[in-house]
């Protein structure tokens with residue numbers, strides 16, 4: 001149980017993303033959550049170190065697309081600042097947004113990883129779409145009320161089982177989620 005909510009990798013933040021390892025798994029594209037993954041919730045600006053990171057990932061051959069449940073113009077604005085493609089109103093954890101993003105980047109779901117901070121949306125949707133799920137710790141505690149009062153509490157309840165699954169998978173693949181050495 002809880003397989004849908006189990007990421008393949010759990011890392012401190014986006015800077016710890018093991019791109020070389022993902023490439024060795026055949027991953028060619030990254031779908032990126034916005035709020036509390038790349039920037040703080042509701043940010044209108046992008047930190048320079050995030051911009052540099054995205055350019056580095058591109059140099060390493062990764063195609064990038066923002067995948068956000070936000071509906072407003074902000075997603076477009078942020079994607080423009082980030083210099084990457086976007087899919088807004090993604091309706092995560094539904095599969096549709098993931099598949100639209102894969103189409104946009106001309107990759108298959110199996111060649112794609114999702115990087116996000118929420119089990120109930122980012123990770124669950126990725127597993128449903130056949131995309132490789134990577135969980136990051138949220139940048140800050142400030143977020144949408146629904147997330148704060150509902151999603152994070154559900155996460156707390158299911159996290160022990162999710163971590164059990166993750167540890168078992170890591171044991172099987174000899175990978176530890178704190179291992180950034182690849």
Ligand SMILES: [Mg+2]
Pocket residue numbers: 033034035036037116117118
């Ligand atoms: Mg988020």
